[in-house]
Amino acid sequence: MSILVVGSIVLDTVRSPYGEAENALGGSAIYFAGAASRFTEVRLVGVVGEDFPEEGRRFLTDRKVDLEGLRTVPGETFAYECEYGWNPNDRTTIDTRLNVFENFHPELPERYRRTPTLFLGNIAPVLQEEVLDQMEGPRHVAADTMNFWIQGDRPGLERLLRRVDTLFLNDAEAMELTGEKNLVKAIRRVTEFGPTTVVAKKGEHGAVLYRNGSFFVVPAYPVETVRDPTGGGDAFAGGVLGRLAGGDGVDDASFREAMLHGTAIASFVVEDFGPRRLESLTDEEYEERVRTIRSMITLSP
Amino acid sequence: MSILVVGSIVLDTVRSPYGEAENALGGSAIYFAGAASRFTEVRLVGVVGEDFPEEGRRFLTDRKVDLEGLRTVPGETFAYECEYGWNPNDRTTIDTRLNVFENFHPELPERYRRTPTLFLGNIAPVLQEEVLDQMEGPRHVAADTMNFWIQGDRPGLERLLRRVDTLFLNDAEAMELTGEKNLVKAIRRVTEFGPTTVVAKKGEHGAVLYRNGSFFVVPAYPVETVRDPTGGGDAFAGGVLGRLAGGDGVDDASFREAMLHGTAIASFVVEDFGPRRLESLTDEEYEERVRTIRSMITLSP
Numbered sequence: 309m310s311i312l313v314v315g316s317i318v319l320d321t322v323r324s325p326y327g328e329a330e331n332a333l334g335g336s337a338i339y340f341a342g343a344a345s346r347f348t349e350v351r352l353v354g355v356v357g358e359d360f361p362e363e364g365r366r367f368l369t370d371r372k373v374d375l376e377g378l379r380t381v382p383g384e385t386f387a388y389e390c391e392y393g394w395n396p397n398d399r400t401t402i403d404t405r406l407n408v409f410e411n412f413h414p415e416l417p418e419r420y421r422r423t424p425t426l427f428l429g430n431i432a433p434v435l436q437e438e439v440l441d442q443m444e445g446p447r448h449v450a451a452d453t454m455n456f457w458i459q460g461d462r463p464g465l466e467r468l469l470r471r472v473d474t475l476f477l478n479d480a481e482a483m484e485l486t487g488e489k490n491l492v493k494a495i496r497r498v499t500e501f502g503p504t505t506v507v508a509k510k511g512e513h514g515a516v517l518y519r520n521g522s523f524f525v526v527p528a529y530p531v532e533t534v535r536d537p538t539g540g541g542d543a544f545a546g547g548v549l550g551r552l553a554g555g556d557g558v559d560d561a562s563f564r565e566a567m568l569h570g571t572a573i574a575s576f577v578v579e580d581f582g583p584r585r586l587e588s589l590t591d592e593e594y595e596e597r598v599r600t601i602r603s604m605i606t607l608s609p
Numbered sequence: 610m611s612i613l614v615v616g617s618i619v620l621d622t623v624r625s626p627y628g629e630a631e632n633a634l635g636g637s638a639i640y641f642a643g644a645a646s647r648f649t650e651v652r653l654v655g656v657v658g659e660d661f662p663e664e665g666r667r668f669l670t671d672r673k674v675d676l677e678g679l680r681t682v683p684g685e686t687f688a689y690e691c692e693y694g695w696n697p698n699d700r701t702t703i704d705t706r707l708n709v710f711e712n713f714h715p716e717l718p719e720r721y722r723r724t725p726t727l728f729l730g731n732i733a734p735v736l737q738e739e740v741l742d743q744m745e746g747p748r749h750v751a752a753d754t755m756n757f758w759i760q761g762d763r764p765g766l767e768r769l770l771r772r773v774d775t776l777f778l779n780d781a782e783a784m785e786l787t788g789e790k791n792l793v794k795a796i797r798r799v800t801e802f803g804p805t806t807v808v809a810k811k812g813e814h815g816a817v818l819y820r821n822g823s824f825f826v827v828p829a830y831p832v833e834t835v836r837d838p839t840g841g842g843d844a845f846a847g848g849v850l851g852r853l854a855g856g857d858g859v860d861d862a863s864f865r866e867a868m869l870h871g872t873a874i875a876s877f878v879v880e881d882f883g884p885r886r887l888e889s890l891t892d893e894e895y896e897e898r899v900r901t902i903r904s905m906i907t908l909s910p
Contacts, residue, residue: 394790395790489695489696490833490834490835491813492831492832492833493833510814512792513811513814513815514814514826514828516828522904522905522910523828523831523905524904524905524906524907524910525815525826525828525905525906527815527817527824527826527828530793530824531791531793532791532793532794533791534791560910561908561909561910564907564908564909564910565908568908602908603823603825604823604824604825604826605825605826605906605908606825606865607862607865607866607869607903607906608862608865609823609825609861609862609865
């Protein structure tokens with residue numbers, strides 16, 4: 309079954325100890341769609357400026373991403389510039405220019421409205437809600453958020469969360485949202501805000517799934533060189549939700565299995581700048597990595 | 610089969626946001642022995658002063674720990690004082706008095722020398738080597754170390770490591786030892802120093818086993834209130850090695866299973882000050898926790 313993503317589309321300029329990329333394809337919608345399209349049909353809602361490169365569009369159409377919801381408007385595409393230290397968690401923002409994204413109001417094409425799975429990428433909660441308002445009976449509503457909105461629009465975020473089934477966030481965000489200093493308590497308490505499923509992303513420490521009162525933990529794939537961590541979290545969400553949407557339903561076992569796939573695809577994304585590693589990725593490489601992650605939590609190897 | 614531990618025996622004064630303990634039983638040998646004795650007979654080598662309380666000795670004899678190697682000498686027992694912040698990783702040392710430990714030279718009783726499994730707790734590498742020199746054909750030599758020795762006696766540590774099968778260390782220590790900024794590379798490279806098995810402790814993020822070219826990852830048990838993190842790492846090592854020594858041999862599957870037990874027993878230790886939670890621990894509570902940890906890495910719950 310198809311999946312609808314709304315999120316940012318960005319031209320990223322990134323420096324890390326391993327090199328740099330200028331105006332590389334980026335943003336939550338791009339990484340999510342690049343990952344999820346491995347498993348199912350993806351419909352995208354977003355906005356770009358007239359400078360958006362043809363290669364960006366081709367990256368999406370090569371992955372059969374439905375672009376009816378992608379609007380091109382006069383002006384420049386959202387641009388972001390940052391630098392990473394040796395520790396991939398050390399990110400310094402150098403420049404953020406929202407450009408055409410500043411006045412973005414997502415509009416869903418008519419035939420998008422009944423998409424069974426929805427992913428609300430990390431954009432303003434009011435925009436996430438605008439999208440939700442246009443949907444007709446989605447079966448699985450997932451969202452991502454970040455500290456910026458927890459601090460900047462808590463009322464809007466809380467209103468949104470009451471309508472969300474699955475929330476993706478990182479460990480610091482879970483603690484900030486709930487005011488709990490202990491991650492375990494924080495993850496449990498996120499469910500008081502509405503979501504029945506919580507996915508806490510911990511970067512190099514993997515990810516935690518909390519659902520029906522139980523935890524499941526998947527380790528990160530042991531990537532030796534994280535060239536560009538940008539988009540890892542969105543690719544992870546794309547892998548998890550894409551795999552679920554492409555499968556038979558959402559139950560505990562399928563969610564746990566999907567966590568392996570999110571982990572696998574995110575591990576490729578962070579190996580190179582932008583989402584380009586997804587372009588060279590073969591099925592054999594992908595399956596091998598899923599096998600390795602599976603073996604990392606197998607008691608009898 | 611029995612296991613021999615050499616390490617520190619300390620009277621710990623600890624403050625955390627959850628309370629405090631004064632002159633509580635502590636030190637690597639105590640936590641290790643308290644955990645390992647759940648699974649197998651433990652022989653202890655260490656030193657205490659004349660002030661060492663009778664309750665400390667009883668904690669050990671209640672667990673059938675062999676104390677022939679415990680020497681009591683004139684003077685005061687090693688004393689340590691610290692304070693934890695809300696984040697259990699924030700520890701501030703207030704006072705360290707080595708006392709009788711300062712002149713400690715481990716002497717193994719004759720019948721200890723053929724113990725099949727040896728754990729060299731985190732003491733000076735030269736002392737760890739003195740113990741190893743007194744052993745006769747140990748089957749499994751495990752050791753713990755810390756930044757202090759990596760910086761303070763690298764030559765001694767490197768000499769020791771060539772004789773060690775299994776090294777326990779935390780993530781920062783693995784990186785410091787190898788000079789690698791990436792934990793995965795660091796863990797792999799620890800094997801170049803001698804150990805064939807590396808166990809990297811990551812606290813709330815669990816632990817990583819690296820052996821025969823493969824990784825296994827066990828998550829930490831979701832402890833809601835870490836009252837006193839002291840001794841968690843030593844109890845973890847005691848659980849892992851005790852379970853292995855009490856079992857049929859050391860292969861990949863038994864090592865992985867043992868990691869669950871180390872995790873379970875460490876999770877109890879950090880719930881209360883000192884090792885006292887081990888005294889009230891029932892078999893039912895223990896088995897329940899092992900089941901929960903197992904379920905956290907199970908794909909089909």
